[in-house]
Amino acid sequence: MVKHFKAIERFVKDESFSGILLFLATVAALIVANSSFGESYFKLWNTPLGVTVGSHTISMDLMHWINDGLMALFFLMVGLEIKRELLIGELSSIKKASFPIVAAIGGMIIPALIYIAFNSDNPKGFGIPMATDIAFALGILMLLGKKVNPSLKLFLVALAVVDDLGAVVVVATVYTNEIHTEYFLYVAVTYLLIWLLNIRRVTMLLPYLLLGIALWIFIHSAGVHATIAGVLLAFAIPISSKVDEKEFIKNTRESVNIFEKHIDTIPILNHHQIDALEDIAYNYDKVQNPLVKLEHQLHGLSAFIIMPLFAFSNAGVMLNFSAISENLLIVLGVLFGLVIGKPIGIVGFTYLANKLKIAQKPDDLKWSEIVAVGFLGGIGFTMSIFITQLAFLDQNIIDAVKLGIFFASFIAGLIGVLLILRSYKTN
Template sequence: MIKKFLLLEDFISKEALSGILLFLATVAAVIVANSSLGQAYYDLWHMQLGMTLGEKSISMSLTYWIDDGLMALFFLMVGLEIKREMVIGELSSVSKAAFPIIAAIGGMVVPALIYVALNTDNPLGFGIPMATDIAFALGILMLLGTRVNPALKLFLVALAVVDDLGAVLVVATVYTSEIKVEYFLHAGVTYALIWLLNYLGVKKLLPYLILGIFLWIFIHEIGIHATIAGVLLAFAIPISSKMNEDRFIEKTRNSLDKFERNIDDVPILNHHQINALEKIAHSYDKVQNPLVKLEHNLHGLSAFFIMPLFAFSNAGVLIDFSTISANMMIVLGVVLGLILGKPIGIFGFTFLATKIGIIKKPDDISWYDVVAVGFLGGIGFTMSIFITHLAFTDETVIAAVKLGVFAASFIAAIIGVILIMLKKKA
């Protein structure tokens, strides 16, 4: 139980700091895009980068390398988080998972319905207001400090994990280009080999990651968004370690005893001590859970490099309100979906499901807390922008939607913070 708590605390602290970096990267992108450096900013992200291997060449703009390549690592981490929560976390039992699952479903369905109701002739953007940016939301909760009920953080994490799973399914099934069926066999064989490694008890991460690269290539060639390869790979990463904790303690103690017995007056380690340290390092490698190890290594990279870089490369938009007026219904669908759809869906679905006896509200959070979290769930930002680029190709529409996402996320955050602070005062 203590290990689970420490894992969650580490996750929350990194996500919170990542939220602050995302905000700074976003502000910087908007400032640069609207300055004299604006054209250079856009030229940079549209610069073509590629490689050639024999007769095969791959070339994409820098933005696409970030959105399709680096974001695959982000989605790998998301997949690892989902699997961890389903195996040992807040989604590991029906009783714990039911409430945040229903909340997340409501928080996805209602915003999507609001968007579609306002854009019956162009419904493809329905996935934009469905998303929740956990980094921003947790960052706000952490900045509020002791004003926040700790149970709210757990609820928000569980809700956001289910929300991420929903976003993954939408990206995989809706936002795809022309499907090239011939590559399904390549991807299927590669994924089968990855699961074979799992079945054979392989705990080393390198073979999984090498095959994961080929899986990314084949899925990209199919026409499905390549970031899905990250999630598929994550589900196949083993969670159990090669050595249990008791065996690790026993072997480490023996090695430490050997290290101590061979202490001498020479100011460098002798070969007996070096051998003991190598055995400790070997045991240390074997006792680690592959899934948790990979998630830990990716979390810092994702939180402090990939996501801020994604924000800086994608958030730069010219502040031109004429684009909003030209795409008013699309923007309105996104804004109302995030500001109203999220809290209505999260509160409404859980309240109704509780009343008819399908689920039970946790005792350590109130309905007032659920509403506050509902508004924080309206902070779409990163995933909303990501889906915007998949849903639309017209740059003016994308620019208008981004401004709508910024405004809606800001308003939702302010309302959520006010609600939490008012409760603390009461």
């Protein structure tokens, strides 16, 4: 349990620093977009780039390569986190999972319904207020330090994982382009090959990643949003290692003994020692869990490069508030969905589930803390912006919605912080 808590703490620290970078990237994007460099900023992201593989060519502008390509790696990491939590983490048992699952479901349904209530004639943007930005939310908790109950962090992480899964489903089923069914056969065959690697207990990551690239190409060609390839690949990455811990300890101890036995006076390693080191390296590679290894490798790339780059390329909005008045109902749907819908959904669903004994509130969590998490869940930001780009084509609408997301995330985050501080004082 202590080991699992330390892993969560490392995750929280990385995510919190990522949240700070996201904030800085967002501020930088807004400043540059509204400066004398604004025209160059927007031209940069519209620069066309193409990749040709055989007779197949994929051509997109730079922003789409970030949103469809690099974000596929982000979704790969998200998928790995979801699978890990389902198998060994906070969602690995019904008792552990029921409360955050109910919270996440409420936090998705109510915001979507609020958005639809404002935009019944054009409800396609309903997915925008459903999302939670885990990096920003955990960043706020980290800045509050010891004022935050550790169990509240665990609850927020588990809730956000389920929330991410919901976002994946929405992106895959709602926000797709024109479907080209002829590519689904290639998708199915490629994905089958990936699962055959899993079944044959292949733990080397390279074959999975190479087939994952092919899967991305075919899914993109089929018209489904290509980031889904990352999630599908994640679910097929094995979690079991080829060598268990006891066998690793036994083999490593034998290799260390051989290394020690052949120590001599020559200041370079002899072939016995080199062979022993190679055996240790071999066993080191085989004892690692492929899923955890890949998640660890992707986390820094995602947190410190992909997400800040996504924020810098997508958050640049001309501060033209007339766009908000022209699209007021859409903006209000997003604003009220995040600021009001999220806390009502998270708190309301968990309260009812607890009363009906469908899910049980953890004893070390107070209802005031759950209300605070409800508001922190209203920090949509990254995922909300991502879905905005998929839901709308009109740039005026996109810019207006982005401003609404910024404002809503600020209000929700501020209320969440005040509630946490108030809860801390009453302890």
